[in-house]
Amino acid sequence: MSAETSRRCTILVLFAHPALEKSRVNRRLADAVRELPGITFHDLYEAYPDFDIDVPAEQTLLLAHDVIVLQHPFFWYSTPAILKQWQDLVLEHGWAYGSRGTALRGKRLMSAVTTGGREEAYGSGGRNRFTIRQLLTPIEQTAALCGMDYLPPFVVHGTHRMADSEMRMHADAYRRVLEGLRDGVLDVEAARDHPRMNWDLDAVLAHGNG
Amino acid sequence: MHGEGFFYQAFVYLAAAVISVPIAKRLGLGSVLGYLIAGIAIGPFGLGLIGEEGKDVMQFAEFGVVMMLFLIGLELEPTRVWRLRAPILGLGGLQVALSTAVVAGLALLLGLEWRSALAVGMILSLSSTAIVLQTLSEKGLMRTAGGQSAFSVLLFQDLAVIPMLAILPLLAAGTVGVDPAAAHGDAWIDGLPALLRMAVVVGAVGAIVVAGRFLTRPAFRLIASTRLRELFTAAALLLVIGIALLMAQVGLSPALGTFVAGVVLANSEYRHELESDIDPFKGLLLGLFFIAVGASIDFALIAARPAAIAGLVAALLAVKMLVLFGLGRAFGLGTDQNLLLTLGLAQSGEFAFVLFSFASQNRVLTTGITAPLIAVVALSMALTPLLLLVNERWIQPRFGTKERVEREADEFAASSPVIIAGFGRFGSIVGRLLTANGIRTTVLDVDSDQVEVLRRMGLEVFYGDASRHDLLQAAGAGQARLLVLALDNPEKTLELVHTARRHFPHLTILTRATGRRDAYELLDAGVHHVYRETVDTSLRLGIDALRLLGVPAYRAHRSARTFLRHDEASVRELASLRHDRKHYINVARQRIRDLEELLLADLGERDENLDAGWDTESLREEFGGAAAGDTRES
Numbered sequence: 117m118s119a120e121t122s123r124r125c126t127i128l129v130l131f132a133h134p135a136l137e138k139s140r141v142n143r144r145l146a147d148a149v150r151e152l153p154g155i156t157f158h159d160l161y162e163a164y165p166d167f168d169i170d171v172p173a174e175q176t177l178l179l180a181h182d183v184i185v186l187q188h189p190f191f192w193y194s195t196p197a198i199l200k201q202w203q204d205l206v207l208e209h210g211w212a213y214g215s216r217g218t219a220l221r222g223k224r225l226m227s228a229v230t231t232g233g234r235e236e237a238y239g240s241g242g243r244n245r246f247t248i249r250q251l252l253t254p255i256e257q258t259a260a261l262c263g264m265d266y267l268p269p270f271v272v273h274g275t276h277r278m279a280d281s282e283m284r285m286h287a288d289a290y291r292r293v294l295e296g297l298r299d300g301v302l303d304v305e306a307a308r309d310h311p312r313m314n315w316d317l318d319a320v321l322a323h324g325n326g
Numbered sequence: 327m328h329g330e331g332f333f334y335q336a337f338v339y340l341a342a343a344v345i346s347v348p349i350a351k352r353l354g355l356g357s358v359l360g361y362l363i364a365g366i367a368i369g370p371f372g373l374g375l376i377g378e379e380g381k382d383v384m385q386f387a388e389f390g391v392v393m394m395l396f397l398i399g400l401e402l403e404p405t406r407v408w409r410l411r412a413p414i415l416g417l418g419g420l421q422v423a424l425s426t427a428v429v430a431g432l433a434l435l436l437g438l439e440w441r442s443a444l445a446v447g448m449i450l451s452l453s454s455t456a457i458v459l460q461t462l463s464e465k466g467l468m469r470t471a472g473g474q475s476a477f478s479v480l481l482f483q484d485l486a487v488i489p490m491l492a493i494l495p496l497l498a499a500g501t502v503g504v505d506p507a508a509a510h511g512d513a514w515i516d517g518l519p520a521l522l523r524m525a526v527v528v529g530a531v532g533a534i535v536v537a538g539r540f541l542t543r544p545a546f547r548l549i550a551s552t553r554l555r556e557l558f559t560a561a562a563l564l565l566v567i568g569i570a571l572l573m574a575q576v577g578l579s580p581a582l583g584t585f586v587a588g589v590v591l592a593n594s595e596y597r598h599e600l601e602s603d604i605d606p607f608k609g610l611l612l613g614l615f616f617i618a619v620g621a622s623i624d625f626a627l628i629a630a631r632p633a634a635i636a637g638l639v640a641a642l643l644a645v646k647m648l649v650l651f652g653l654g655r656a657f658g659l660g661t662d663q664n665l666l667l668t669l670g671l672a673q674s675g676e677f678a679f680v681l682f683s684f685a686s687q688n689r690v691l692t693t694g695i696t697a698p699l700i701a702v703v704a705l706s707m708a709l710t711p712l713l714l715l716v717n718e719r720w721i722q723p724r725f726g727t728k729e730r731v732e733r734e735a736d737e738f739a740a741s742s743p744v745i746i747a748g749f750g751r752f753g754s755i756v757g758r759l760l761t762a763n764g765i766r767t768t769v770l771d772v773d774s775d776q777v778e779v780l781r782r783m784g785l786e787v788f789y790g791d792a793s794r795h796d797l798l799q800a801a802g803a804g805q806a807r808l809l810v811l812a813l814d815n816p817e818k819t820l821e822l823v824h825t826a827r828r829h830f831p832h833l834t835i836l837t838r839a840t841g842r843r844d845a846y847e848l849l850d851a852g853v854h855h856v857y858r859e860t861v862d863t864s865l866r867l868g869i870d871a872l873r874l875l876g877v878p879a880y881r882a883h884r885s886a887r888t889f890l891r892h893d894e895a896s897v898r899e900l901a902s903l904r905h906d907r908k909h910y911i912n913v914a915r916q917r918i919r920d921l922e923e924l925l926l927a928d929l930g931e932r933d934e935n936l937d938a939g940w941d942t943e944s945l946r947e948e949f950g951g952a953a954a955g956d957t958r959e960s
Contacts, residue, residue, distance in 0.1 A: 168887040171939065205939035214948055 125298050127155045128181035129228075132188040132199040134161050141230045141275040141283055142189055148287035154298045156181060160198045167201050174206040179219060183297050184264075186255065187228040189275075193244075193251045203258065212262045221263035224297070224304075226270060226313065227252055228290065234274040248273075249311055267304065270313040289314045296321050338375045339383075342368045343613050358461050359711040361613050365620020376621055383618045388676060390611025391456045392570050393604055395484070395581040398459065398477070399588020400597050407589055410478050417475055417657050418482020421671075424649045425451035432641060438695070441497040445690045446699065448490050449682060450642060454675030455480045455581070456615055457710050462670065465714070471659055472666030479671060484582050487677055491577070494681065495688045523577075530576045531586060534569060538590030546596045547778060550789055562603040595777045598770070598788045602796040615676070622679075623704040627697060638702045643672045643709070665721060669713040673706035741802035742766040746810040747792035747822060749780065752838050752859060753812030757785075768801050793822040795829045803830045811837040816844045823851045846901040856897075865890060884937060 129149060133142050136159075150157045158177065164170070178184065188195050195203075210217050231238070231248065238248045248271050259266040270293055272286045293313055296302030307313055307320045342364035350360025368375040376383075430447030434440060458476055459468070467473045542565065549561050566584055573583035591597060628635050647668050654664035682696040682703075744760060746753050749771045760767050769785065770792040771777050780787040790797045792813075803809065809826055813819045819837060826833055836855040839845040845856045865886045872882035938944075 166887065168884070168891070170891075171937075205937060208939045209944045209948070214944070 124154070124300065125182035125224075126180065127183045127185060127294055127298055128177055129155060129157045129185045129187050129294075130160060130199065130202065131157060132160045132186075132196045132202075134196055134198070136161070139189070141272055141278065141286065142187070144283050144287040145187065145228065145230070145272070145290045148291040149294050152291065152294060152298075155294060160202060161196075164198065167198060169198075169202055169205050171205050171208070174202065175208075175211065175219070178206070178223075181223070183224045183226065184220075185226050185228050185294070188230075190229045190231045190248070190251075193246075194254070207258070207262060218263065223264050224267055225255070225259040225264045226267040226297075227255055228270040230272045230275050232274070232276040235271075238273070247311065268307055268310055268313045268315075272314075286314070289317055292317060292321060335376065335383075338368055339614060339617055342375075342617060347613070355715065356461055356464055356711050357613070358457055358464075358616055359708075359715075361616030362620040362708050362711075365617035366623060367620075368617070369621030369623070371623070371625035383614060387611050387615035387618050389570070389580075390608055390613075390615045391676065392580045392584050393566055393608035394456065394459060394612060396566050396569075396584035396588040397601060397604060397608060399585040399590075400592050400601055402589055403592045404589055410474065410481075413475055413478035413657065414482050417653055418479040418486075420653055421479050421649060422448075422451050422483060422486050424653070425646055428645050428649060429642070432645065442691055442695065445494060445497050445685050446695070448493070449678050449685065450674045450699070450703070451646075452483045452486070452675050452677045452681075453480060453646075453671040454673050454707050454710065455484065456612055456676055457673065457707055458670050460612060460616075461711055461714055462666075465718070467666060470663060470666065472654075472663030472670070475654065475657065475659060475663070475667045476670050479667075481585070483675075483677070484579055484585070487579050487681075488577070488582075490681065491684070494685050494690055497690045498688050527576050527578060530572055530578065531583070534572075534583060534587050535590055538587050542591060543594055543596070543778075546594075546789075550596070550599075553772075555791070558599060559603045562600050563607065566604065595781050595787055595789045598797055598800040599790040601800045602790070602794065605796070605800075619676070619704055619707055622700075623708065624697070624701050627701050628705075631698070635698060635701055635705070638698065639705050639709070642674065642702060642706055643713075646672045646674075662722060665717055666714075669717045670710070672713060673710045674703040675707065678703040741805040742768040742786075743806055744768070744808045744810060745770065745792075745798070745801055745803060745806045746812060747771075748811065748813035748838075749776065749787060750812070750814060752814070753810065756810055756812060768806070770797065770801055793818055793825055795825050798826065798830065803833060806830075806833060809833045809835045811835060813838070814840075816840055816847070819844075820847055820851060823848060823853055827852055842897060842900070845897050849898065849901045858897075861890065861893070 129146075131146055133139050133146075136143055136146075146157070146159075149155055156177065160169075186195065186199060188199055194200070207213065207220075208217070211219050229248070229252075233242075233244060236242055238244050238246065238251075240246075244251070248269065252269055256266045270290060293302065301321065303320050310316060310320070313320075343361060346364035346367065347357050347360035350363060351357060366372050370376070426444070426447040428447075429450045430440075430443045433443035433446045438446065458480060462468050462473050462476065468477065546558075546561065549557055565587065569583045569587050570580035573580040591600065594600075650668040650671055651664060654667045659667060679700060682691065682700055685691040686693055686696050742765075744765060744767045746757050746767050746769045749757060749769045750773075753769070753771075757767050757769060767786070769780070769787040770790050771780075771787060772789070772791050777787050777789045788801065790801075792798060792801075792811075798809075803826070809830070811819050811822055813822070816839070819839075823835060823837065826835055834855070835853050837848050837853045837857065839848055839856050839858050841858060841860070845858055848856050868889075869882045869886045872885070873879055877885075
């Protein structure tokens with residue numbers, strides 16, 4: 117169920133940021149992958165400024181891709197509002213889940229989130245009390261209910277204080293992850309042992325070809 | 327007979343221009359050089375199609391310079407002129423003074439008597455406003471630092487002509503008390519004592535400012551309300567000619583007077599309309615002027631003493647360049663911009679022709695001196711476009727420092743990214759939203775009363791019929807990105823769309839449409855963003871009606887959104903469909919038929935399935951309301 121089955125996957129990035137003009141890190145991540153071949157970059161706030169989501173169009177998009185990436189800043193331990201609206205409307209019963217809802221089965225889902233707080237703040241000792249993986253469990257369970265394979269999240273912590281060079285590094289890592297998933301050279305099984313996708317990227321990508 | 331002569335001359339001039347200017351432009355030489363060559367070609371030393379009457383044409387054509395100054399004034403608001411005061415007085419004053427001194431010194435060395443030498447120095451220190459400004463604006467260099475400096479110097483030179491006219495008679499050798507009538511031609515104020523004369527001059531300029539401020543705008547509004555275009559053109563020409571006459575009467579330069587009038591009107595809502603009305607006249611007259619200059623070059627004289635003339639031309643250009651380059655450096659111009667100023671203003675100008683004949687009338691200079699010098703001046707003018715071409719092609723690429731000139735352009739006259747045509751109930755809302763977001767807009771409207779009110783409230787609104795391409799041009803359509811059409815007249819809107827698509831294909835057009843029929847036409851014409859004026863409001867009313875009947879607010883809202891989406895799609899669909907069916911009898915029947923199709927379509931798509939994701943019906947069916955997998959709380 118890993119690298120060898122999906123040599124060349126198509127990726128759909130569902131991007132949600134209500135004020136991209138004020139974003140620092142998310143914009144860089146977005147710019148790093150926006151134009152990549154084999155990747156469809158879909159900016160939800162740009163497509164539906166009035167939350168008037170075109171459900172059939174969204175479902176067609178999902179069907180056409182193998183890997184779904186939810187890219188967004190981490191707002192109140194969750195997604196920005198439009199991504200919740202998107203889940204509520206697009207993941208219909210009888211289509212995405214339920215006994216006849218098999219449309220998304222076998223696809224992969226990965227969260228790509230940025231947090232202002234540093235990694236130490238996420239965990240039993242930190243002020244957010246839970247790890248990012250724990251806080252993302254609603255998404256993980258959504259994927260499970262739809263029969264999707266949930267991957268460890270790509271997380272950039274500490275965006276409040278981040279140097280340019282560091283932002284560039286994360287953007288580069290993000291691009292490598294998506295390219296790895298697309299080309300089937302990312303060792304998904306190895307990555308499952310890591311708390312987040314970009315924990316030890318070199319190791320995950322080096323073994324992918326095996 | 328007379329008429330025939332006029333038509334013959336007009337034919338020769340126009341034919342020469344129409345043939346030579348496009349060729350010159352194609353060769354990259356610019357229009358000024360094209361006109362000059364045309365003048366040489368048809369002149370007495372070319373084909374000989376025009377002879378002595380060229381001189382009359384020149385006088386007539388100088389009026390083109392007057393119009394040009396008026397247009398330049400229109401572009402310059404008083405505050406901007408005030409900001410240019412240092413370069414005008416400093417750079418301009420020093421240029422005239424130093425060039426006069428050096429040229430006069432050289433003339434002394436060549437054996438001229440000191441008074442003649444001084445007269446020659448003064449006359450040759452002036453440059454050619456017509457050639458310089460036309461060439462610079464054609465190359466788009468007017469708004470660069472070098473262009474602005476050149477403009478400042480030229481403006482000072484225009485002012486300097488007045489004292490020169492006063493001083494020249496005093497330089498007449500051995501004659502005391504020159505007959506003032508001979509000096510100033512027919513200006514009646516020469517009979518007056520000096521103090522009174524000064525008062526009249528000041529009064530005349532003051533009258534232009536006051537009348538321009540308080541009289542012209544109501545007058546233009548009155549004329550505009552007749553909605554006769556040609557009357558507005560006539561009024562614009564009347565204004566310029568009237569001022570020129572007044573200025574000639576009080577002995578001032580007409581160019582200067584119209585420039586002042588232009589500056590006074592620069593803040594007026596009629597600015598763009600005036601610009602586009604006067605501009606073609608200016609262009610033709612200036613062309614005529616350049617042809618006349620070309621025709622007046624006396625090749626017989628040059629052929630008789632080629633070395634001497636060439637030497638004089640070279641010396642004149644060298645001296646003026648040296649002075650200009652030094653001053654440019656002293657005033658902090660970068661090398662690129664300084665070269666532009668230096669090479670641009672190196673020639674002597676059209677004022678020299680006037681002043682030389684004036685000086686020989688006053689017996690300051692003999693024709694033995696003026697004849698070769700007039701040839702020198704004409705040659706220096708003809709060389710200017712060539713010098714600038716050499717600068718552009720060979721000097722700048724090699725030695726230029728590649729200064730970024732765009733920055734300076736912003737300050738001089740930033741153009742708006744959005745042009746809004748029509749500022750009534752519809753356009754005003756668009757304009758206010760854009761303004762609230764800090765976006766500059768240029769507004770055009772044909773209702774002169776409305777324009778007046780809006781301007782009083784500080785909005786940048788101009789009077790004019792936006793379907794004319796020259797007015798769009800003047801409003802900055804060449805640089806704008808969006809064109810918003812908010813007119814309430816569908817025919818006019820369609821006309822404007824065609825004009826804009828033809829002349830400004832880069833503009834994205836957003837159009838108000840009255841209804842479906844209108845929207846079809848606009849879609850056919852190539853507009854991509856069409857907004858039917860009543861759709862959004864009717865839908866809002868529909869939402870409120872649903873709510874009053876007990877439909878929850880959000881459901882009503884989403885239903886309206888879905889309705890709008892389907893409706894927009896059907897407009898596009900029916901717009902393409904209707905070309906297949908040509909048997910419609912009349913528009914009214916077509917409307918009924920459209921409505922019928924719409925209603926049928928709506929019935930087929932009842933909103934039953936709207937937002938099924940929020941519907942728990944299928945969940946209850948599957949899980950009986952108690953299943954573990956239920957993600958919905960109901």
